[in-house]
Amino acid sequence: MAQQKLYAGAKLREVRTRIGMTQKHFAAKLGVSLPYLNQMENNNRPVSTTVVLALAQEFGLDVTELSTGDSERLVSDMREALADPVFSGDMPPLADLRLAASNAPALAHAFIELHRSYRQTHERLASLDEALGREDARARPSPWEEVRDFFHYCDNYIDAVDRAAEHFATAEGRPGNIRVAVIAGLGNAGVTVQFTDMDLIRSYDADTKNLQISSRLSPETQTFQMLLQLALVRQNALLEATLDLARFQSSEARAIAKIGLANYYAGATLMPYGPFLQAAQDCRHDIEILASRFGASIEQVVHRLSTMQRPGAKGIPFFFVRVDQAGTITKRHSATRLQFARFGGACPLWNVHRAFEQPGQFLRQLAETPDGVRYINLARDVSKPAGRFGAPVRRFAIALGCEVSHASALVYADGLDLTRDDTFEPIGISCRICERKQCHQRSVPPLERQLRVDPDTRDVLPYQVG
Known part of the structure; x- marks a missing residue:
């Protein structure tokens, strides 16, 4: 079978822009001519094996970043938007959509955002939304959709949060019992933990620094909820900095995303990246073995497996x-x-x-x-x-x-x-x-x-x- 050609013009431009090089200097570093680089950046020519090796050697680029995962997501989202009846005529050829996703990803994102805004406006009209006519009734993505897309286009992997969680889980030779470590970590932050018979899953009083966890929960869920609170208390600066970079359009989306990041931290601490990846490979991704070894639930393990996309050490x-x-x-x-x-x-x-x-x-x-x-x-x-x-x-x-x-x-x-x-x-x-x-x-x-x-x-x- 013929090897599939790799077109990654947008990624090449992104790398060159990030390191601040001109096309001429970048071409010299890659060992190709200026016209050849120009053709690759515009997807008129595939990225050669020589260029891939040069990117890895000269700039330390993880060559898996040249894959088309994000482009495929964009193509899928554009196809779904174009299936809307508002677009009359034939669906654009798949090749055209892939070309748009590769050559103009920002434009593709803008198109998807425009369609989403149209769809939500249409839904408001159909349901006679009371917000019609108000100044704040402009169509925009719902907070849930905005947060979902944030994680979606980050490949469900948040490097800084993941590494902070891994550091906590493995620092100072901590024992495998993360439950003991998290209670101690909360104690060091002045937080007392109580297990209470209550309907709420978790309740934290910021004034008294008292954390109540429902005693009806499974041990795995109790540990997860304590880790989530630990993230909110001890990693607040990291979470806020990550949220600043995301630039959410509403305070509601930012608040939802903060909880999502805290959940991410909890899962990444319960199942730290390096040890978890190695264990998953050793047991051939047996979910029940992983759940038992890391004291996690089946759903927590399955979710964690979908986040193992660290550059240079992908699962x-x-x-x-x-x-x-x-x-x-x-x-x-x-x-x-x-x-x-x-x-x-x-x-x-x-x-x-x-x-x-x-x-x-x-x-x-x-x-x-x-x-x-x-x-x-x-x-x-x-x-x-x-x-x-x-x-x-x-x-x-x-x-x-x-x-x-x-x-x-x-x-x-x-x-x-x-x-x-x-x-x-x-x-x-x-x-x-x-x-x-x-x-x-x-x-x-x-x-x-x-x-x-x-x-x-x-x-x-x-x-x-x-």
């Missing part, structure tokens, strides 16, 4: 998703080429929906997306009881997956036949942008396709996709 690029019983995505991230729909639920053919039917089990699935990429998916239900009789139980299902090329590194791939085409189930992103014409679970027709309706013929679907 397997996973996607992670959590859905509720209605199929609504409540958490999502992908370091793979598979990207989740920004609006609506996940493809009904994913095994994540079957997890509710078989509680307490890991479900395996081999799947293929419309672009021909194949994945191995893992799904399991997770329940969050309130700890007392009569209290509602929150039920979710989580999924973790990666491209099938990494299957040998997963214990869950053992016994699966990866050689037969018919073992891979066809899945999509969401019905309105999925190109599959014969899907028996399609809920709505693809918006960019012409439909044929024959009143005298009825198949599984009441129409045919042109």
Whole structure:
């Protein structure tokens, strides 16, 4: 099979701009001519192996940064936006979208932001939002969407916060019992910890520096909540500095993001990057072994595996998703080429929906997306009881997956036949942008396709996709 050519013009320009070099000086450092560099920066020519090696040797660049992960996310988001009925005519060719994402990523982001603003304005009109006509009723992303996109485009990895958490977890030869370390760390900050029989999960009084944790929680959740509070108390300056760089548009988004960063710190402390990555590789990513070894829950381990994208020490690029019983995505991230729909639920053919039917089990699935990429998916239900009789139980299902090329590194791939085409189930992103014409679970027709309706013929679907 011919090796895929690497076009990374935007990344080359970014590196050159960051180090403050002219094209002429940069070309000399890379050992290429000025016209050749110009052609590479404009994606008229692929980045050669010689240039990749020079980038690593001369500038210490992690060559994995030249991958198209962010471009693929942009392409997926643009395709979904362009599937909106407001855009009449044919969908632009996929090659054009990839060219826009590679050559003009800032423009692609602006387009996605513009469509999101339009969509939210349309929703306000449709629901007769009371805010219409007020000065502050300008269309803008919801705080949740803004924070979600922040983590999404950071590849779900926040380096400064991750390294601070790893330092706390491994400093001064701390024992493996992080629970003891976090209570001591809070004590050093003047915070007293009490385990109380209460409905709240966590309650902190800043005046008395008293932290109350519900005694009904599992030990893993109790430790996680204490670590979250430790981040808010002892790492406040780091969190605020990270938030300043993010430049959120609203105070609500900033507040939500701060909690998200504190959660990130808690997970990264409970499962410090270096030891966790090594343990994951040693046990071939056996989630239950990792949960037991690091005193974490199944969901915490799965979420942490999706963040292992430190430059120079990357783990397997996973996607992670959590859905509720209605199929609504409540958490999502992908370091793979598979990207989740920004609006609506996940493809009904994913095994994540079957997890509710078989509680307490890991479900395996081999799947293929419309672009021909194949994945191995893992799904399991997770329940969050309130700890007392009569209290509602929150039920979710989580999924973790990666491209099938990494299957040998997963214990869950053992016994699966990866050689037969018919073992891979066809899945999509969401019905309105999925190109599959014969899907028996399609809920709505693809918006960019012409439909044929024959009143005298009825198949599984009441129409045919042109």
